[in-house]
Amino acid sequence: xxxxxxxxxxxxxxxxxxxxxxxxxxxxxxxxxxxxxxxxxxxxxxxxxxxxxxxxxxxxxxxxxxxxxxxxxxxxxxxxxxxxxxxxxxxxxxxxxxxxxxxxxxxxxxxxxxxxxxxxxxxxxxxxxxxxxxxxxxxxxxxxxxxxxxxxxxxxxxxxxxxxxxxxxxxxxxxxxxxxxxxxxxxxxxxxxxxxxxxxxxxxxxxxxxxxxxxxxxxxxxxxxxxxxxxxxxxxxxxxxxxxxxxxxxxxxxxxxxxxxxxxxxxxxxxxxxxxxxxxxxxxxxxxxxxxxxxxxxxxxxxxxxxxxxxxxxxxxxxxxxxxxxxxxxxx
Amino acid sequence: xxxxxxxxxxxxxxxxxxxxxxxxxxxxxxxxxxxxxxxxxxxxxxxxxxxxxxxxxxxxxxxxxxxxxxxxxxxxxxxxxxxxxxxxxxxxxxxxxxxxxxxxxxxxxxxxxxxxxxxxxxxxxxxxxxxxxxxxxxxxxxxxxxxxxxxxxxxxxxxxxxxxxxxxxxxxxxxxxxxxxxxxxxxxxxxxxxxxxxxxxxxxxxxxxxxxxxxxxxxxxxxxxxxxxxxxxxxxxxxxxxxxxxxxxxxxxxxxxxxxxxxxx
Amino acid sequence: xxxxxxxxxxxxxxxxxxxxxxxxxxxxxxxxxxxxxxxxxxxxxxxxxxxxxxxxxxxxxxxxxxxxxxxxxxxxxxxxxxxxxxxxxxxxxxxxxxxxxxxxxxxxxxxxxxxxxxxxxxxxxxxxxxxxxxxxxxxxxxxxxxxxxxxxxxxxxxxxxxxxxxxxxxxxxxxxxxxxxxxxxxxxxxxxxxxxxxxxxxxxxxxxxxxxxxxxxxxxxxxxxxxxxxxxxxxxxxxxxxxxxxxxxxxxxxxxxxxxxxxxxxxxxxxxxxxxxxxxxxxxxxxxxxxxxxxxxxxxxxxxxxxxxxxxxxxxxxxxxxxxxxxxxxxxxxxxxxxxxxxxxxxxxxxxxxxxxxxxxxxxxxxxxxxxxxxxxxxxxxxx
Numbered sequence: 001x002x003x004x005x006x007x008x009x010x011x012x013x014x015x016x017x018x019x020x021x022x023x024x025x026x027x028x029x030x031x032x033x034x035x036x037x038x039x040x041x042x043x044x045x046x047x048x049x050x051x052x053x054x055x056x057x058x059x060x061x062x063x064x065x066x067x068x069x070x071x072x073x074x075x076x077x078x079x080x081x082x083x084x085x086x087x088x089x090x091x092x093x094x095x096x097x098x099x100x101x102x103x104x105x106x107x108x109x110x111x112x113x114x115x116x117x118x119x120x121x122x123x124x125x126x127x128x129x130x131x132x133x134x135x136x137x138x139x140x141x142x143x144x145x146x147x148x149x150x151x152x153x154x155x156x157x158x159x160x161x162x163x164x165x166x167x168x169x170x171x172x173x174x175x176x177x178x179x180x181x182x183x184x185x186x187x188x189x190x191x192x193x194x195x196x197x198x199x200x201x202x203x204x205x206x207x208x209x210x211x212x213x214x215x216x217x218x219x220x221x222x223x224x225x226x227x228x229x230x231x232x233x234x235x236x237x238x239x240x241x242x243x244x245x246x247x248x249x250x251x252x253x254x255x256x257x258x259x260x261x262x263x264x265x266x267x268x269x270x271x272x273x274x275x276x277x278x279x280x281x282x283x284x285x286x287x288x289x290x291x292x293x294x295x296x297x298x299x300x301x302x303x304x305x306x307x308x309x310x311x312x313x314x315x316x317x318x319x320x321x322x323x324x325x326x327x328x329x330x331x332x
Numbered sequence: 333x334x335x336x337x338x339x340x341x342x343x344x345x346x347x348x349x350x351x352x353x354x355x356x357x358x359x360x361x362x363x364x365x366x367x368x369x370x371x372x373x374x375x376x377x378x379x380x381x382x383x384x385x386x387x388x389x390x391x392x393x394x395x396x397x398x399x400x401x402x403x404x405x406x407x408x409x410x411x412x413x414x415x416x417x418x419x420x421x422x423x424x425x426x427x428x429x430x431x432x433x434x435x436x437x438x439x440x441x442x443x444x445x446x447x448x449x450x451x452x453x454x455x456x457x458x459x460x461x462x463x464x465x466x467x468x469x470x471x472x473x474x475x476x477x478x479x480x481x482x483x484x485x486x487x488x489x490x491x492x493x494x495x496x497x498x499x500x501x502x503x504x505x506x507x508x509x510x511x512x513x514x515x516x517x518x519x520x521x522x523x524x525x526x527x528x529x530x531x532x533x534x535x536x537x538x539x540x541x542x543x544x545x546x547x548x549x550x551x552x553x554x555x556x557x558x559x560x561x562x563x564x565x566x567x568x569x570x571x572x573x574x575x576x577x578x579x580x581x582x583x584x585x586x587x588x589x590x591x592x593x594x595x596x597x
Numbered sequence: 598x599x600x601x602x603x604x605x606x607x608x609x610x611x612x613x614x615x616x617x618x619x620x621x622x623x624x625x626x627x628x629x630x631x632x633x634x635x636x637x638x639x640x641x642x643x644x645x646x647x648x649x650x651x652x653x654x655x656x657x658x659x660x661x662x663x664x665x666x667x668x669x670x671x672x673x674x675x676x677x678x679x680x681x682x683x684x685x686x687x688x689x690x691x692x693x694x695x696x697x698x699x700x701x702x703x704x705x706x707x708x709x710x711x712x713x714x715x716x717x718x719x720x721x722x723x724x725x726x727x728x729x730x731x732x733x734x735x736x737x738x739x740x741x742x743x744x745x746x747x748x749x750x751x752x753x754x755x756x757x758x759x760x761x762x763x764x765x766x767x768x769x770x771x772x773x774x775x776x777x778x779x780x781x782x783x784x785x786x787x788x789x790x791x792x793x794x795x796x797x798x799x800x801x802x803x804x805x806x807x808x809x810x811x812x813x814x815x816x817x818x819x820x821x822x823x824x825x826x827x828x829x830x831x832x833x834x835x836x837x838x839x840x841x842x843x844x845x846x847x848x849x850x851x852x853x854x855x856x857x858x859x860x861x862x863x864x865x866x867x868x869x870x871x872x873x874x875x876x877x878x879x880x881x882x883x884x885x886x887x888x889x890x891x892x893x894x895x896x897x898x899x900x901x902x903x904x905x906x907x908x909x910x911x912x913x914x915x916x917x918x919x920x921x922x923x924x925x926x927x928x929x930x931x932x933x934x935x936x937x938x939x940x941x942x943x944x945x946x947x948x949x950x951x952x953x954x955x956x957x958x959x960x961x962x963x964x965x966x967x968x969x970x971x972x973x974x975x976x977x978x979x980x981x
Contacts, residue, residue, distance in 0.1 A: 109465030118557025191474035200499040270596035321584035525646020
C-alpha cells in the first residue's frame with residue numbers, strides 16, 4: 001500500500017445526512033492534515049450517499065470517496081470491515097480515523113489488523129508531532145489520561161470519542177472532488193446477519209441534545225425516585241440521565257440513559273447529579289458540563305470535588321421544594 | 333457447546349478514586365486492594381454460564397498473565413466454568429491488545445472444537461476493546477461486539493442482541509463465532525460454595541510459548557504498537573460551594589436562586 | 598503460626614459478604630420493622646452453599662472447616678444477626694446433634710432436606726423453668742408399647758413457629774435428672790403438636806421465634822435420637838458450634854457498626870468540622886476497632902482449635918462471652934456516635950444493638966461462661 005500524507009476519515013451517514021461524529025472527524029482531521037501537509041479525505045459507505053458526500057465537503061473534506069453498493073445499504077460488520085479495508089488499501093492514507101460509534105467500535109480493530117497497524121480507540125484528542133499521530137485517551141475508568149504515539153508512523157488508525165472534538169463551521173463555498181471507488185465484497189465473507197434494530201427512544205429531549213441534565217445514581221434507591229427526577233427534568237426542559245447502578249437495578253428502563261464510561265458523553269450547560277457518588281467511570285462522561293451541581297446526603301462523596309454547587313441532603317427532602325422553587329422562578 | 337471465555341485481572345475499578353495513584357507514568361497498585369476479574373469479563377463468564385445452563389456444554393476460562401493470574405481463572409471456575417488455562421511465558425510479558433489476541437488465538441486453536449469464544453467488552457484498565465475483534469480476525473471467525481443477550485437457535489445459529497446508543501440490534505451468526513459481552517447483560521452471579529471448593533482444588537494447566545508456538549517477534553513489550561508518552565491524572569476538580577439553609581425548603585430556594593443567577597434556568 | 602487466610606477462605610469471605618449485600622440488606626428494613634422472617638432466604642442461602650458449610654458433603658453440607666464456616670457467619674451477620682441466626686440455625690445446633698447421635702436412617706432422612714433448605718430443623722431445649730439449668734426440663738416422654746408419648750412446653754425456640762422437624766429434649770424419668778433426658782424427633786403435623794409465634798421481641802427482629810406445645814404427641818420409637826441419658830452430651834458439639842458462630846456473628850455486627858461510624862463521622866459536620874475530627878469521637882472509634890480486632894482473633898483461634906480437635910472449653914467460653922459483650926458495647930457506642938439518627942433504621946446500628954443484647958443471652962450468659970472459665974482454671978465447680 002503506497003502511503004501518502006492523506007488523513008482519511010470514515011464518515012457515517014443517516015438518511016443522507018452525515019452524523020455529528022462525522023463532522024467532528026472532519027474537524028480534527030483538518031488539523032491533522034494541516035500538520036502532515038496533506039489533504040483531508042472522507043470515505044462514506046452505503047447506498048444513495050452522494051448528498052452526504054457533498055455535505056462532508058461543506059464540513060471540511062478536501063475530497064470524498066464514495067463506496068456505493070447494494071450490499072452496503074445496511075450496516076453489517078463483515079461487509080463494512082471489508083469495504084473500509086479495501087478502500088484504505090486503494091487510497092493509501094497515513095492516518096485513518098473513525099468515530100467510536102456502533103460501527104467504529106465494531107470494525108476499527110479488525111480493519112487495523114487487516115491493514116497491519118495498531119488501533120487506538122476512543123481518543124479524546126489527536127495531534128501530529130513530526131509525522132506521528134499523538135493520541136490522548138482516558139484510561140482506568142477515567143482515573144488517568146494517557147498520551148500515546150504509534151510506534152509505526154507509516155499508517156495510524158484511531159477512533160475518536162463522540163463529542164470530544166469540535167467540528168468546523170459549515171462553509172458551502174468549499175469545493176472538492178467526489179469520486180466513486182469500487183470494492184469487492186464476497187457473499188461468503190458476510191457471516192453475520194442484522195435481523196432488526198430496536199430503538200429504545202426515551203420520551204422528551206435526547207440526552208445528547210439536552211441543555212439541562214438531571215442525573216440519578218445508586219442513591220436514588222428505586223424507580224419512584226426516578227419519577228421525581230423526571231418531573232424535575234420536565235420543569236427544567238431537560239433530560240434524565242443515570243449511572244450504571246440504576247440500570248442494573250432496573251429503576252430505569254433503558255441503557256440509553258447511562259452516562260459515563262459505559263454510556264454516553266454529555267456536555268450540557270447544567271448537570272445536576274443526584275445521589276451520585278462520583279466514580280470516575282461516571283464523571284468521565286459529564287465532566288465537561290458547564291455548571292455541575294451535586295445533591296448527595298454523603299458530604300464525603302467524591303461528586304462534590306467535581307461540582308460547582310453542592311447540597312448535602314437527602315434528595316427526597318430537598319427535591320420536591322426545589323421543583324416548586326424552580327417552577328416559580330421559570331414562571332416569572 | 334464448547335465455550336471459551338477470555339478473562340483478565342485488573343485493578344479494582346470499584347476502589348475509591350482517592351486510592352488511585354501514579355508514579356513515573358505507571359499506575360501503583362494500592363496496598364490492601366486485591367486485583368479483581370475485569371467486570372466485563374465476569375459478565376462474559378455469566379453469559380457463558382447462561383448458554384451452558386440452557387444447552388449444556390463445557391466452559392474453559394483462559395487468561396494471559398503470570399502465576400498470580402490463576403486467581404482470575406479460579407474466580408471463573410468458582411462461578412461455574414469447567415476448565416481453566418493460564419498462558420504464562422516471559423515472552424508474553426508486556427504484550428499489548430493485538431499481541432494478547434494473537435496469544436489467545438494460538439491457545440484457542442489448541443482447544444478442540446470450540447463453538448463460541450466470549451470476551452468482555454473491554455478491560456477496565458486500558459479500555460481498548462480490541463482483543464475480541466482481533467481474536468476473531470486471528471481465528472478467522474465472525475464477530476459480534478457489545479452483546480447484551482445471547483440465545484442459541486436451531487442449526488447452530490446464535491441470536492445476539494447488540495447494544496447501540498439508543499437501543500439494540502439483533503444479529504444472527506452461525507457458530508463458531510466470537511462475541512464481546514457488554515455490561516448490560518447484568519450482574520454476574522456469585523460463585524457458589526461448591527464452586528469455590530472445586531475451584532481451589534482444581535489443577536489449572538499452565539501453557540508456555542512452547543505449547544502454543546507464537547512468533548515471538550509479534551508479542552511482548554518489544555512488539556508494542558503504541559508508545560506511552562505520559563500518564564497523568566485528569567484535572568477535574570472544581571471549587572464546590574455548599575448551598576445551605578435551615579429547612580429543605582430554604583436550601584431549595586437558595587439553590588434555585590443560584591441557578592437563576594448563573595443563567596442556567 | 599500463619600495468620601493469613603487461605604485462598605478458599607478469602608473467596609468465601611468475599612462471596613458471603615456480597616450475598617449479604619445482595620440478598621439480605623435490600624429488604625432488611627421492612628423485615629425488621631414488621632418483624633417478619635422471609636423464608637426465601639433459607640433457599641437462597643442453600644443454593645449459594647452458605648446454609649450448612651460445616652456439615653459433611655454426604656448430607657448436603659460443604660464439609661468446610663470451622664474457621665471458614667465462622668468467617669461465613671461473620672460476613673452474613675454483617676447484614677443481620679437475627680436473619681442469619683433464624684435462617685441457618687437448623688444445620689447448626691440440631692443438625693450437628695442429629696449428625697452426632699442420629700442413626701444413618703435418621704441422618705439420611707432429615708439432614709439432606711435441611712441442607713437444601715427444603716425443610717427447617719429446630720432444636721427445642723429451653724422451657725419456662727429450664728434455661729441454663731437443663732436438669733429442670735419438665736417436658737415428659739413416656740414409653741407406651743410401640744411409641745413414646747410427649748407432653749410439655751418449649752419456649753424461645755428459633756423457628757419454633759415455622760420449623761418442619763423439631764428435635765426435642767424430654768425427660769423420660771424425673772427421678773433420674775440429667776440421666777433421664779432423651780432426644781426425640783417430632784414432625785410438624787403430628788397430632789398434639791402446636792406452636793405460636795413469639796411476638797413483641799426487643800431484638801432478633803426479622804428472625805423467627807416461637808413457643809411449642811406438646812399434648813400427648815405420639816412419637817414412633819425410631820424417632821428417638823441416641824441413648825437415654827446422653828441427650829445433653831449429644832447436643833454439646835452442636836451447642837459448641839452455635840457458640841462459635843454466635844461469637845463470629847457478634848464480630849460481624851460490630852464490624853458493620855464500626856464501618857457505619859467511620860463513614861458517618863466523616864460525613865457529619867458539627868461545630869465546624871466532621872465529628873470524626875473531635876477527639877472524643879475518635880477515641881470511641883479507636884476503642885471499637887481494638888475490641889473488634891481482639892474478639893476476631895480470639896474467635897478465629899477457637900475455630901481453628903475446634904477444627905483441629907483440640908480441647909477448647911475455656912477458650913470457647915472466653916470467645917463467646919467476650920464477643921457478645923464487645924458487640925453490646927460497640928453497637929451501643931455506635932448509636933451514640935450516630936446521635937438521634939442512630940436510633941432510626943436508616944442506619945444499621947439500632948438493629949445490631951438490639952441483636953447484640955439477645956446475643957449476650959443466647960448461647961449462655963456472660964455469667965455462665967465466667968463460671969465455665971473459672972471451673973477450667975480452678976478445678977472447682979461453682980454450680981453443681
